[in-house]
Amino acid sequence: MEKDDQIKIDDRFSNKVGVEYDLLPLALPFYDALQNEIASVIQKKFTNDPIVLVELGCGTGLTTIKLVDALPRARVTAVDVEAIMLEQAKKNKKLESVAFVLSDLLAYLKKLPDASVDAIASGYCIHNMPPEYRRAAFLEMGRVLKPGGVISNGDKIVPDDILKYWELFRDELSGLRAFRNTKHPELEGEWIEHYFIDDRLRFTELEQKDLMAVAGCGNVNFSNRWMTTTVCSGIKKSV
Numbered sequence: 001m002e003k004d005d006q007i008k009i010d011d012r013f014s015n016k017v018g019v020e021y022d023l024l025p026l027a028l029p030f031y032d033a034l035q036n037e038i039a040s041v042i043q044k045k046f047t048n049d050p051i052v053l054v055e056l057g058c059g060t061g062l063t064t065i066k067l068v069d070a071l072p073r074a075r076v077t078a079v080d081v082e083a084i085m086l087e088q089a090k091k092n093k094k095l096e097s098v099a100f101v102l103s104d105l106l107a108y109l110k111k112l113p114d115a116s117v118d119a120i121a122s123g124y125c126i127h128n129m130p131p132e133y134r135r136a137a138f139l140e141m142g143r144v145l146k147p148g149g150v151i152s153n154g155d156k157i158v159p160d161d162i163l164k165y166w167e168l169f170r171d172e173l174s175g176l177r178a179f180r181n182t183k184h185p186e187l188e189g190e191w192i193e194h195y196f197i198d199d200r201l202r203f204t205e206l207e208q209k210d211l212m213a214v215a216g217c218g219n220v221n222f223s224n225r226w227m228t229t230t231v232c233s234g235i236k237k238s239v
């Protein structure tokens with residue numbers, strides 16, 4: 001990207017989109033199913049084990065709640081770079097057992113020891129970053145995961161078929177009309193702008209498969225697709 005064309009990635013949720021983030025499920029009716037699936041992938045592997053679980057980009061806690069419910073014995077650390085989002089999560093009584101960390105996720109991962117984490121979960125976070133950052137993040141995820149550990153990434157990971165993708169992207173934009181009947185009709189425009197930046201940072205299935213390999217993960221699986229969103233999981237191979 002040219003310097004003047006650079007996308008400011010570190011404050012994509014510091015505006016109205018972040019303050020009113022919990023209204024997004026109005027435009028994405030599958031939101032709850034997506035969050036359940038992110039947690040379910042990890043639960044299937046570890047059932048009720050007392051695992052070490054790191055969540056990247058927890059935002060207001062919509063993914064975190066599902067993780068805590070599905071894995072009641074897990075030790076959960078949830079990381080987010082945006083104070084506006086994290087403060088909303090911290091106020092949630094259901095999340096009292098969670099350790100919240102205000103940090104860039106890559107900086108946080110870099111501080112963790114090798115093979116110290118059983119599972120990494122992330123919801124709608126990684127697509128917000130440029131490809132080189134995504135690669136660095138998956139490299140670190142692979143380093144901190146124990147062999148047999150799981151990555152569960154529910155995200156805007158778009159089909160490789162460009163025509164299919166544009167069809168889904170158009171449907172997703174239409175969904176933003178749902179904000180017209182709320183107290184915040186201006187969110188339609190804010191989210192349209194956000195979606196077009198997502199498009200410029202486009203995260204494809206092909207790239208996600210490659211990043212699972214970068215993390216040293218096999219058994220790569222895409223479970224479900226809801227418009228441009230899917231859940232991709234992988235299991236860290238033993239060396």
Ligand SMILES: C[S@@+](CC[C@H](N)C(=O)[O-])C[C@H]1O[C@@H](n2cnc3c(N)ncnc32)[C@H](O)[C@@H]1O
Nearest residue numbers: 057059062063080081082085104105123124125
């Ligand atoms: C779309 S929200 C998703 C929140 C929640 N996981 C969900 O699915 O509802 C994405 C979150 O990722 C956070 N984020 C973006 N870039 C980040 C980074 N580099 N490090 C940590 N968090 C980041 C944002 O602040 C935001 O709260």
